[in-house]
Amino acid sequence: MIPSPAHLDALRRSGRPFALIARDGATVEVLTGAVVDVALLADIPLTDAVGAPREVLALVPFRQVIERGFECHDDHAPLRCLVVDEHTHLPLEEALGALPTAPVPLHAAGFDIADDEYADIVRRVIADEIGRGEGANFVIRRDFTASIDEDPVTAGLTWFRALLEHERGAYWTFLIVTDGHVAVGASPEAHVSAQAGVVTMNPISGTFRHPAGGATAATLTEFLSSTKETEELFMVVDEELKMMSAVCSDGGRITGPHLKEMSRLTHTEYMLRGQSTMDPRDILRETMFAPTVTGSPMQNACTVIRRHERAPRGYYSGVAALFTPRADGTHDLDAPILIRTAYLQDGTLRVPVGATLVRHSDPDGEVGETHGKAAGVLGAIGAVPRDAVAESAVDLDAPTAPARALADDPAIAELLASRNARLAAFWLNPQGGEAPASGRTAVVVDAEDRFTTMLAHQLRHLGFTVTITPWTEVDPLTLDDVDLVVAGPGPGDPRDDDNARIAAMRAVVHARLTAERPLLAVCLSHQILADRLGIALAPLDAPHQGLQKTVDLFGVPASIGFYNTFTARVPAGTETIGETAVSADPSSGDVYALRGPGYASVQGHLESILSRDGLTTLERLVTHALS
Ligand SMILES: C=C(O[C@@H]1C=C(C(=O)O)C=C[C@H]1O)C(=O)O
Numbered sequence: 219m220i221p222s223p224a225h226l227d228a229l230r231r232s233g234r235p236f237a238l239i240a241r242d243g244a245t246v247e248v249l250t251g252a253v254v255d256v257a258l259l260a261d262i263p264l265t266d267a268v269g270a271p272r273e274v275l276a277l278v279p280f281r282q283v284i285e286r287g288f289e290c291h292d293d294h295a296p297l298r299c300l301v302v303d304e305h306t307h308l309p310l311e312e313a314l315g316a317l318p319t320a321p322v323p324l325h326a327a328g329f330d331i332a333d334d335e336y337a338d339i340v341r342r343v344i345a346d347e348i349g350r351g352e353g354a355n356f357v358i359r360r361d362f363t364a365s366i367d368e369d370p371v372t373a374g375l376t377w378f379r380a381l382l383e384h385e386r387g388a389y390w391t392f393l394i395v396t397d398g399h400v401a402v403g404a405s406p407e408a409h410v411s412a413q414a415g416v417v418t419m420n421p422i423s424g425t426f427r428h429p430a431g432g433a434t435a436a437t438l439t440e441f442l443s444s445t446k447e448t449e450e451l452f453m454v455v456d457e458e459l460k461m462m463s464a465v466c467s468d469g470g471r472i473t474g475p476h477l478k479e480m481s482r483l484t485h486t487e488y489m490l491r492g493q494s495t496m497d498p499r500d501i502l503r504e505t506m507f508a509p510t511v512t513g514s515p516m517q518n519a520c521t522v523i524r525r526h527e528r529a530p531r532g533y534y535s536g537v538a539a540l541f542t543p544r545a546d547g548t549h550d551l552d553a554p555i556l557i558r559t560a561y562l563q564d565g566t567l568r569v570p571v572g573a574t575l576v577r578h579s580d581p582d583g584e585v586g587e588t589h590g591k592a593a594g595v596l597g598a599i600g601a602v603p604r605d606a607v608a609e610s611a612v613d614l615d616a617p618t619a620p621a622r623a624l625a626d627d628p629a630i631a632e633l634l635a636s637r638n639a640r641l642a643a644f645w646l647n648p649q650g651g652e653a654p655a656s657g658r659t660a661v662v663v664d665a666e667d668r669f670t671t672m673l674a675h676q677l678r679h680l681g682f683t684v685t686i687t688p689w690t691e692v693d694p695l696t697l698d699d700v701d702l703v704v705a706g707p708g709p710g711d712p713r714d715d716d717n718a719r720i721a722a723m724r725a726v727v728h729a730r731l732t733a734e735r736p737l738l739a740v741c742l743s744h745q746i747l748a749d750r751l752g753i754a755l756a757p758l759d760a761p762h763q764g765l766q767k768t769v770d771l772f773g774v775p776a777s778i779g780f781y782n783t784f785t786a787r788v789p790a791g792t793e794t795i796g797e798t799a800v801s802a803d804p805s806s807g808d809v810y811a812l813r814g815p816g817y818a819s820v821q822g823h824l825e826s827i828l829s830r831d832g833l834t835t836l837e838r839l840v841t842h843a844l845s
């Protein structure tokens with residue numbers, strides 16, 4: 219059937235589930251079908267009863283992280299699948315003409331968590347989580363809520379139209395109507411896509427709130443020069459590269475950075491691309507969910523979210539996942555993150571919004587950021603005024619790209635591009651090259667920081683055959699035959715005697731030293747090794763979570779990325795302890811690396827994009843441990 223504006227009206231009255239998606243700038247896709255709720259990602263019904271592939275649009279709730287064994291406030295929000303029986307395209311202009319415009323009145327509207335309470339949460343997350351080594355960045359949300367009397371589908375159609383008209387830069391503008399539940403939003407961020415075996419992720423972080431009247435080159439330049447905003451983006455790229463390294467045989471390559479210019483905000487972003495033969499449902503599972511909406515390390519971020527958020531997330535920070543059959547029977551995947559989205563159920567409207575909290579977050583700045591992010595949706599639903607001056611500067615009726623892209627300004631482009639000079643070439647360029655350690659085996663023990671996938675990728679590049687083993691499954695006694703054991707990084711206080719994970723990592727380090735077999739210990743495990751060698755552990759004055767630093771490692775300067783709150787510390791000037799060579803900061807005595815018979819350790823993350831000298835340093839330390 220050729221859809222028409224009347225088709226939209228018929229859909230509204232039919233009571234059938236449907237979805238509208240605007241993602242190509244020219245059309246609105248209209249999807250209809252039947253809804254099935256399933257338990258697991260693997261249950262998403264990509265084939266029919268006789269095995270024929272079909273198209274499915276799934277709403278994946280945040281609670282789905284339970285599948286990965288991660289924690290959450292569980293609201294049992296369904297993993298809801300629209301099994302598509304009809305998928306048509308309507309020209310954008312026609313859709314705009316057919317969609318309702320009458321404002322939908324809101325009652326009792328406001329944030330569930332007041333501004334000062336949110337600022338307090340920010341302070342607590344910085345002090346109690348980042349300040350205690352739980353991780354580098356965390357996203358805590360608050361919800362704008364209201365009640366409405368309008369028919370929910372009419373409200374959804376009205377807001378979808380308003381978002382099409384007033385928001386810009388969205389990856390998907392969409393409306394999904396299923397059995398009494400309406401989701402309508404303009405998400406800037408593609409979580410993950412898989413097309414013909416090419417996997418793409420799109421970490422977006424760093425948020426510039428436009429001043430009244432819109433962004434200018436001068437104000438944008440100031441934002442782009444901010445260390446906090448730059449590091450915030452680097453940290454989420456690191457976390458998404460962990461995911462890419464888990465699903466892609468080639469680990470993933472970075473391109474960018476680019477600007478994402480929206481109506482009221484400008485974000486910064488990178489694109490990550492790699493090759494994968496995995497089922498798209500498995501890709502989705504391994505990447506649940508983006509650090510830009512949870513934090514890093516991601517597993518512990520779920521625990522931190524559970525500690526600081528009071529209510530379940532529903533679909534916020536989950537994804538809308540469209541699985542489209544290919545001619546060969548496999549499926550492509552396109553999955554925007556469910557942010558900048560309004561949910562309507564039982565007359566209650568909810569617009570959740572969060573901000574990435576890092577070690578130098580300003581609590582009031584983060585409050586402002588949540589308002590700025592919510593404003594795109596809130597402006598569309600009429601809860602806050604739109605910025606008329608900024609809107610009039612852009613021809614919003616033009617179906618093509620916005621007229622005024624600041625990214626085209628040569629000085630801005632130069633400033634953005636210059637960021638890559640700080641990053642490791644290994645993740646920016648194709649990773650060809652020799653494999654000096656060919657034929658050897660390595661086991662990387664994961665202590666709940668998936669930096670282990672990037673370490674494994676680098677070790678494979680050096681010629682190792684690598685297995686990653688979670689701390690819960692490692693039996694230190696079976697490791698003797700392995701050529702190299704890498705004890706990995708992880709959240710928490712290395713001095714914590716009550717933590718089963720830290721106890722397990724101590725056992726790995728102990729077993730390897732006792733057996734006199736090659737060991738490389740990274741970050742948390744480096745601290746554990748230092749402790750075992752009698753070196754004191756202490757918190758840093760200010761956490762180094764997401765910090766790039768050039769340090770002297772046994773006489774060679776190395777630019778390395780750090781994600782630590784604690785440190786091993788020796789009296790300044792100490793160069794050896796027993797048979798262990800110590801590489802420490804000349805003034806603070808903070809230990810950057812250790813080398814002894816059959817072992818080496820490092821406080822920084824050689825696998826991080828922040829480690830410009832990561833791969834060469836890894837090779838040096840591994841060579842030492844094996845010698
Ligand atoms: C968390 C949200 O947005 C994310 C967080 C960003 C940031 O902190 O800079 C930027 C874009 C999104 O990845 C949200 O909109 O709720």
Ligand SMILES: NC(=O)CC[C@H](N)C(=O)O
Pocket residue numbers: 350351352353667706707708709710711712740741742743781782783784785
């Ligand atoms: N990345 C890590 O392994 C960090 C180790 C430890 N949790 C710290 O913050 O110091």
